[in-house]
Amino acid sequence: MRRSAPGLSDLKQALASDEAVPSPWPHVVVRGELGLARQEWLHTNGAGAFASSTVAAMHTRRYHGLLVAALDPPRGRHVMLSHVDVGVDPNEPGVRRRPKWELGMHQFPSVDPEDTAFYLACFDQDPLPRWTYEVGGGQLEVCLALVRGENAVVLRYRWQGPQSVRLTLRPLLAVRHMHTLLRENGGMSNRVELRVGTAADGATYNEVRVQPNRLLPRLCFRYQGTFVGSPDWWRRFEYLREQERGLDFQEDLWTPGHVDLVAEPGSSSYLVVAVESLPEGEPEALLQAARAAIQAEDPGPSAPVLVRRLSIAAEAFRCDEGANPGVIAGYPWFEVWGRYALIALPGLYLVPGKVDGAIRVLRGLIEQMQGGLAPNRLPDSGGAPEYHAADATLWLFEAARQLVDVVGEEHPFVVEELLPALQSAFEAVLHGTRHDVHLSADGLFAAGRKGEALTWMDAQVRGEPVTPRVGCPVELQALWAKGAETLARIARAAGDDALATRAEAAAQTTRKAFQRRFWCEDTGYPYDVISAEEAGVGAVRDATIRPNALIALAVDPDCFTPDQATALLERVRLELLTPAGVRSLSPADPSYVRWYVGNAEERDKAYHQGAVWPWLLGFYARAARRSSSLGEHVLPLLRRFLASAAGNALALGFVAELCDGEPPHTPRGCVAHAAGVAELLRALLWDLPDGEPSSG
Template identity: 35%
Template sequence: MPITFGPHECGSPDREWLVTDGLGGFATGTVPGLRTRRYHSLLTLTDPVTADRRLALAALDLTVTLATGAKVPLYTHEWESGAQAPRGDRYLESFALVDGVPRWRWRVGDVVIEREVAMRHGHPGVAVTHRVVSAAEPVGLAVAVMCTWRDAHDERRAGDGPLQVSQVADGVMVEDAYRVAGPSWQPGGGWHLGAYAREEAARGLPATEDLWHAGTYVDRVSPGDVMEITAWGGDLSVRPPAATAVVAAARTRAQELIATAKAEGSAETLVLAADAFVVRGADGPDVVAGYPWFGSYLGDTMTAYEGLFLDTGRADEGRELLLAHALREADQIAEPGGPWAPRSSPDAPLWLVHAVDRHVRRTGDTELAARLVDPLGKLLRRRLDLDPADGLVRLSTAASWMNGYTEDGPVTPRTGKPVEINALWVNALAALADLTAEAGRDDTELRGGHARARDAFRARFQAPEGWLYDVIDGPAATYPLGAGSRHDDPSLRPNQLFAWSLPHAPLTEGAGALHRIGAALLTPLGLRTLAPTEYGYQGEHRGGRDDRDIAYHQGTVWPWLIGPYADARAALGLPVDDLFTGLEAHLNEWGAGSVSETADGDPPHRATGSPFSARSVAELLRVIRKA
């Protein structure tokens, strides 16, 4: 079903849209067209080798000239002065996401104009169409091309030097990196100074840049006709297909993705959302963790694997990804307990084992099991530090998926034996034993190791509060309530869910604990990372970088955690049917057709972080299809 916003919602800059090219490049912005982030553009290109992103085409500013001669701008910008001008967003009649293609519809009296934006899958470029839907007679359309060329995470100012611009017959070539083409080109020139991005200011980051007006496309368009503009990178000498053809192909591809996945209802929307994160780089398939600022991370990729690939009918593509990652990671040397680094977590190889296990279980691909048993075993031996006393995994640094970090150090230190790491470890040992058996080899040692780790988990992680410890055997100095040389941390967090949710989970009982977890952590958009009654709880995930990192895992809601929570409930025979209502409704708001990375811990749980999150989409899709 299309996602549609009416005139009132079209004015909200909190609602964002996204289209992608399957290579890591994308176009994204707000529904009213206001550029509130440094990342908002109609074309951001990804280097095929380094995966670095550069922002290219910032905007196409549309103005309509009516039969009376009146010129009506249909675009909007915010400026460093605080002004928002012009206010073309006030003429928006609707915004719709139809088969993954965003469509804006402006009305000025009896004149109706629609814009659609699509990207050609597997090619670095964007297509933009402007259709005059209704008018008593032809109208004039002028589209100003606003350019830059910079790292996607930075800003460019006029003082940084001029853009290298070459005029060509149908438009302009910028920095020999991208080209813009369309009808009736009128060269321009000059900087528009002080474009302001309010979301960057709210995050405590530089918020002002300058945009280069390269020129304007001018055309007189009759009702029913279309004005087409295309921008692309790569081989600039080869012009892409017509913009209308690219839009039509994008719709057809979306319908094929849904048919392949055999999806219905909200799963259709989630299948299209999932497609945005699956990209092809120099080494084959990969996963972008989130848009518009995240790259690829092993832990995120493998956590999202089942939803992105197995629940969308992309198992062959997924197999290629698993082979590449497993073989590459196994060949890399990593010291157990090595230096902590942001966004690096020891759970990543454990999630890789889980992903391979799920792939083999769901597809019957025993050949993959035989190929990857040894590399996966090698990877775990190199990456994990085991306590010889009980066979559980210990962390000698603060690293975990809870990786908020300030200049004072990690916000959520989990040195010791974290509950989710060890639940994943127990699961990985059983999974490796099964994969070894699939390969026709002796699995006795792995079975023994699994039994030992499982029994140690069961004996050590039960907390007197009625749930599981978040970390055991941690240094007392790390925890405010610690006493003695070691400390077991009973903070009520969602990490313990994996003790029940995984296929080879260490626990098979615990309905009482799960009720306590749900009562304290469950929200309409997922689970809080810390109970509101706990020391250090942060109910809002906002402000500068340190403020956001402090709150990141101290109460902030993570939608992807709905997956392990639903699995844990199902494993204990509890219903899951009523868990997804809020998240399904969320598809119609912040990141249109997608699921956000995070949300505030306090009601009404306003979305935060990345508007388009791979793990959030993948886990919601997986459990909806499983329910």
């Protein structure tokens, strides 16, 4: 069946939680209270580059910066420009002194920033990040915009006051990969090149070029005013989120000097910082283009605010502006992951009707396939793709199914590119492939050897999986059976009846084996993992209560009887479901970990041992809408849970990667998770609006 991609403005069901939030654009009233300015913000350029910090612009992570450039878009991300500190002083001719009002906020050793004067009145992101400071009897508004598709940032300074003021702008540079930290060293080049540039309209502007790290591209600055060269190190910035994670958290930053300029009342001044060369166009035009690109993602006031907010957030993960389109799995540290790109693809692309973008992402992943396997990770530092997950290829089948629901089986991409890719994956599984991916004697999907982590529950400590799932994981059976059915559907439409018959037989064989072997009568819930061998030495039946059976039910309900589906959902509701998402392990299990805190090893131990994952709510909504005995009465409950999870945020307007297993379910992990945003949006628009539920 072909599904029409619903227009976002077609959703008429209002969400109760939205009534108190009249706008999807973040607005934070600070009034000089640093404690009100610790939440994070994120802004992206459509090609992998991003800017991010706290509302106070006081960095707490090594990943924070005003220009984190993607040198190999969307990969190769480096923190190039960390800060631009601003000083404000009365414009007294002939007087040069330290600025009277310093707007920069930093954490240094043994210094409490709460004791530092803080002039921020409010922060807005509508859609560009914008800070309003109250100083000197007036207001200084600072607005930031990343240039679309380019490694460049525009900073606009607009002064409103009774008289002119002098601004001092000091860029602080990190020029290092986003995963590392910079230390003062003698290898930085202090050479500063001053130039006069000519704009397209013939006007001239000032430009500074520096290349402090000879292994990385230069930085170019376009500015108004006077540049004062004074290369120097600023030392011992502390990033407290890194300290909480048990990691190195101190950094030294380098500055080439500062820019002095006079700001007249009602006027705007600009600083443009770019990698390698300045972008074409006037700063204000570049800023407005960035604004327009993000505003275009807003479905408008006719849609519920939560739908608007998630639709705007979805744009941050799509890297369609570069030569190599892809999906960033999460900010600030996640990379391009095949698994999460495919899980998120329906919500990011198909729900808002961006079919061409979805095809480009799928085409890129198909081109990277080897031996019938889809890549799971494209390392940010470059290098060869990694194929260390069995489920990435199965999620390709699931993304393909949802694409076909929208475009139909006869679409040229489906016939000419998708069908051959799915067939190669199908044949590889039948014959066996790397990581010992194969079918068991009774047709179950089996994968892995001891010490491998091949599903989304892939955390390892000292090289060993925390959640070993070698054998036949429950959700992989559903993904394989439904995927084989999808292959059969496309092959049949393309006239390849022989392939279609083989794929249909594989799907039915797996479902029969699943129904015979996976249900655990003792728990009234499916086994999480069983061994490929049904009996004998090494036979395994893991009855741990995890959400993977929920994924299986959402993907392929034909693996379950109606009574089993009802029992499964009831168990999930009682033990796994929370207002923030779905737990990764039942609290009744002795291995349950309540809090996702501590050093890296402690967090990895807790990653899938109780942490709550918001993206799983999408699968709960899909399964509950179709299988719940509550019928239509379940819809208000599902909407409340989706709204609650979306509001439990680390970064303004985004969905966090995970949360603590126990109330208040503090958000943790990466601040913006692609699958979280995508699945909540998909569930709201495809599973929960008025009318028939989605086809699955």
